Amino acid sequence: MDAACLVAxxxxxxxxxxxxxPCFYSCFYRSKLRKQYMIDGNNCTDCMVHCCCEPCALRQEYxxxxxxxxxxxxKLTGPQ
Structure with a gap:
């Protein structure tokens, strides 16, 4: 694993x-993923999804x- 993954x-x-x-930390990754791939949504719903059902949110992102x-x-280096 790379250092960034271990730190996160x-x-x-x-x-x-x-x-x-931990949902308050992981919701920022959802926002980052959504912005990177231009997926509809907003920061408020990102945090609400993680606070209400974090396992479901993490599976969606996966x-x-x-x-x-x-x-x-x-190592999560990018598309193959």
Whole structure:
């Protein structure tokens, strides 16, 4: 894994264990993904989806990246 992935995972784990609300961190990645691929939506709905059902939101993002050609087993470097 690359350093950026490890840092992001570490921050997520730290927030999860210290506050119990990692959704406030992960919703920013949803916004970033949405803006990068010009997907309709807004920051408010990104945060609401993560706060209400984070596992569902993370699965949606995973499927979207997989659909766009990312191989999650290869360091998340981009489409193959």
């Amino acid at each position: 995972g570490g921050v997520y784990a730290l927030i999860r264990h210290s506050t119990g609300c 499927r979207e990246l997989k659909y766009r050609g990312f191989d999650m087993s290869l």
